[in-house]
Amino acid sequence: xTAPAPLKSAIRPGLAPGVRLSFDxxxxxxxxxxxERVLVPDExxxxxxxxxxxxxxxxxxxDELASVYNADRGExxxxxxxxxxxxxxKRILVG
Amino acid sequence: xxxxxNPTPPLAPPxxxxxxxxxxxxxxxxxxxxxxELERAKGELSTDEWRRVxxxxxxLGVLQVHFSGGEPTVRRDLPELxxxxxxxxxxxxxxxxxxxxxxxxxxxxxxxxxDHAQLSIQDVDHQTAAHIANHPxxxxxxxxxARWVREIGLPLTINAVVNRHNVTRVERMxxxxxxxxxxxxxxxxxxxxxxxxxxxxxxxPTLEQVQEATQRVEAARARLRGQIVIDYVVPxxxxxxPKSCMGGWGRQFLNITPSGEVLPCHAAQTIPGLVFDSVRxxxxxxxxxxxxxxxAYRGTDWMPxxxxxxxxxxxxWGGCRCQALAITxxxxxxxxxxxxxxxxxxxxxxxxxxxxAPAPDxxxxxxxxxxxxxxxxxxxx
Ligand code: SF4
Ligand code: SF4
Numbered sequence: 001x002t003a004p005a006p007l008k009s010a011i012r013p014g015l016a017p018g019v020r021l022s023f024d025x026x027x028x029x030x031x032x033x034x035x036e037r038v039l040v041p042d043e044x045x046x047x048x049x050x051x052x053x054x055x056x057x058x059x060x061x062x063d064e065l066a067s068v069y070n071a072d073r074g075e076x077x078x079x080x081x082x083x084x085x086x087x088x089x090k091r092i093l094v095g
Numbered sequence: 096x097x098x099x100x101n102p103t104p105p106l107a108p109p110x111x112x113x114x115x116x117x118x119x120x121x122x123x124x125x126x127x128x129x130x131x132e133l134e135r136a137k138g139e140l141s142t143d144e145w146r147r148v149x150x151x152x153x154x155l156g157v158l159q160v161h162f163s164g165g166e167p168t169v170r171r172d173l174p175e176l177x178x179x180x181x182x183x184x185x186x187x188x189x190x191x192x193x194x195x196x197x198x199x200x201x202x203x204x205x206x207x208x209x210d211h212a213q214l215s216i217q218d219v220d221h222q223t224a225a226h227i228a229n230h231p232x233x234x235x236x237x238x239x240x241a242r243w244v245r246e247i248g249l250p251l252t253i254n255a256v257v258n259r260h261n262v263t264r265v266e267r268m269x270x271x272x273x274x275x276x277x278x279x280x281x282x283x284x285x286x287x288x289x290x291x292x293x294x295x296x297x298x299x300p301t302l303e304q305v306q307e308a309t310q311r312v313e314a315a316r317a318r319l320r321g322q323i324v325i326d327y328v329v330p331x332x333x334x335x336x337p338k339s340c341m342g343g344w345g346r347q348f349l350n351i352t353p354s355g356e357v358l359p360c361h362a363a364q365t366i367p368g369l370v371f372d373s374v375r376x377x378x379x380x381x382x383x384x385x386x387x388x389x390x391a392y393r394g395t396d397w398m399p400x401x402x403x404x405x406x407x408x409x410x411x412w413g414g415c416r417c418q419a420l421a422i423t424x425x426x427x428x429x430x431x432x433x434x435x436x437x438x439x440x441x442x443x444x445x446x447x448x449x450x451x452a453p454a455p456d457x458x459x460x461x462x463x464x465x466x467x468x469x470x471x472x473x474x475x476x
Contacts (some may be wrong), residue, residue, distance in 0.1 A: 003254060017250045020249030035250060035252050035279050036279070088321065090324065091278050
């Protein structure tokens with residue numbers, strides 16, 4: 001847990017233009033719809049994505065998830081930051 | 096077809112549908128993915144029919160629709176169809192040549208709820224671009240279109256089709272996509288079916304050119320990470336492993352022609368003996384589940400050796416049926432892109448011979464039956 005965070009905790013991630021998070025009735029799951037891509041987020045990813053609305057800083061998302069899951073804040077922070085920076089590189093999120 | 100002995104898992108719904116709204120197009124690219132026998136305007140589905148098809152697609156589980164052609168924007172009802180797709184929750188993508196719309200009509204599409212636009216380019220070099228599309232001034236129009244897309248706030252993908260005339264400029268095409276503010280660039284070597292197969296000798300790059308292009312794409316990926324998504328479609332003729340065409344026949348994707356025929360892939364009509372169903376006569380769900388064309392190569396039951404006993408058979412699904420047909424004469428053979436195919440060396444040799452010889456003139460994509468390539472070229476200079 002000592003790896004340097006590649007991400008500033010103050011950025012406010014949101015879905016990139018052309019990306020939608022929507023519920024798929026036929027498959028009974030949430031999907032991320034992006035140019036030529038359909039991603040099926042797992043439960044953790046979904047919890048994070050649903051909070052990426054472009055107005056809430058990463059810090060606040062981490063605080064909330066830590067309290068909802070009653071989990072170690074450091075661990076949650078790592079998960080959120082890893083996922084957010086990966087999805088920014090893939091152009092699913094913008095920071 | 097299905098043996099009672101091994102019960103098959105329930106069929107998953109398709110993820111995406113490509114809707115060829117029309118085969119009309121002002122450009123004449125010699126690698127066009129449309130069939131040689133282009134469909135006429137009078138046979139096209141009506142607005143109401145396309146709306147019903149969209150409803151049936153969404154109901155079936157399709158998530159993304161690609162409005163394509165020909166040039167889909169020559170259909171005046173496109174904004175209505177885009178709006179309908181948005182209303183029922185479908186993600187919509189416009190695949191366009193960018194030469195027919197003005198800014199105002201593009202804005203109408205964005206307002207109707209279009210999610211994304213994909214613009215094809217022929218080259219960075221204006222003259223070669225005009226030669227490939229057989230359309231003077233094509234590049235200027237495309238650059239203007241790309242600007243409008245960004246000004247209006249739509250996300251943009253640039254689709255660059257790579258062939259022997261532009262292969263040395265792949266990196267510049269990627270840089271152009273970045274300059275134009277694209278979120279994604281698709282660098283795709285020509286796939287040799289239909290028009291492209293007819294023009295194979297005029298389009299095929301050498302192995303050295305392909306290797307160089309691949310290196311340049313890799314370098315650009317490293318350099319532009321986080322700035323733009325780069326998808327690279329490698330050329331089958333120099334490959335050792337086949338692509339999983341469309342994620343497997345009848346597994347994720349369907350294609351609907353202007354008159355409503357439903358195909359497992361855009362080139363499926365090149366396979367003799369396949370029978371297609373039309374949305375005019377049957378519901379889409381029924382076609383997906385049981386149309387003879389979809390059943391023909393779905394899953395692995397149809398496979399002969401070497402695919403039948405290969406551990407990759409549920410990874411690449413034996414590769415592309417249309418390519419197997421084009422090279423071996425049998426659509427059920429292993430894709431010759433596979434090193435295990437008996438026709439593998441033959442396909443490689445075809446590419447080497449074609450690319451070593453001087454490029455013949457293009458046979459441009461046309462509605463009317465064509466004469467010899469020489470005559471067409473003479474008439475267009
Ligand atoms: S490949 Fe060229 S000619 Fe064919 S539909 Fe696309 S823009 Fe038109
Ligand atoms: S033998 Fe068939 S299944 Fe195996 S890798 Fe080649 S094409 Fe794919």
